[in-house]
Amino acid sequence: SMFSLRKKLLFSTNTIEASMAPVMKVQKPRTRSSRLSAQHSTKTENLAQHVAKTETLAPIVKIRPEKKFDNYKKFATSSPFPNFQRPSPQECQEAHRILTASHGERDPNATDAMNADGLDRPTVFPDPLDGLVYAILCQATNERNAIRQVQSMIGEYGSWTDYNAISKGGETKLQNVLSCGGLHIRKAKFIMSILRQVKARHDAYTLNHLWPLDDEQVMEEFLSYNGVGPKTASCVLALTLNRQRFVVDTHIYRITGFLGWRPLHATPEQARAHLETKIPDEFKYSLHLLF
Helix, strand or coil, X not given: CXXXXXXXXXXXXXXXXXXXXXXXXXXXXXXXXXXXXXXXXXXHHHHHHHXXXXXXXXXXXXXXXXXXXXXXXXXXXXXXXXXXXXXXXXXXXXXXXXXXXXXXXXXXXXXXXXXXXXXXXXXXXXXXXXXHHHXXXXXXXXXXXXXXXXXXXHHHHCCCCCHHHHHHHCHHHHHHHHCCCCCHHHHHHHHHHHHHHHHHHHCXXXXXXXXXXXXXXXXXXXXXXXXXXXXXXHHHHHHCCCCCCCCCCHHHXXXXXXXXXXXXXXXXXXXXXXXXXXXXXXXXXXXXXXX
């Protein structure tokens, strides 16, 4: 468990956390009655947060592509927290050792590395565009919802990567197909937008030209598309193009804060930039999957 991992890491690196606040944040109510009470008390707050997120979507996707890439490049090779030294290479190696002892290796070249947790997700993406579309389906939701949406697309279009059929069917039809997994209006809008942009730029529904490019060139193209931010781009870079990247999703953001591997006040993007510079390349892909 993460608690035993944290305990072992603390003893192995001889460090002591200054506060138990991160632990308390990830703990769930222990009893059914307290859990129900906690769920009831957060309904209004969760609704308000959802509305707030929805209302901020438009300005986010309107950020100019060059500005997105410039923001990414600021800390592409350096940490925004140069004086924060954790995690050390030794901590990363120890975390990897502990997790692989319990869950097995996660080889980035193995076709089953991504679904070793039992989820029937797509694991091979012949075209980086496939990985980008799947990453959009996974945005802001549980991956099980994205897998349901993939299955729904297969049922409707014959293949979830038949972009000619998807484009011909139109955005409203895609919304209905994706309604089984939530956020269907937003996802249909982004997917149709990506398909239009790719077709206009490359005269075909493909991003296969990205395979031989270096990481920075790939990130520059991904970030040039409306609806694609650094997190989504990093996911595709790591899990589709098999590059060594440490992707910080909501779960990993919480866990790395719990382990003291990032400043608690770091934003997810700052955390990604910091951890990219601190975690050795040989552990980035596997630790992302093991966490």
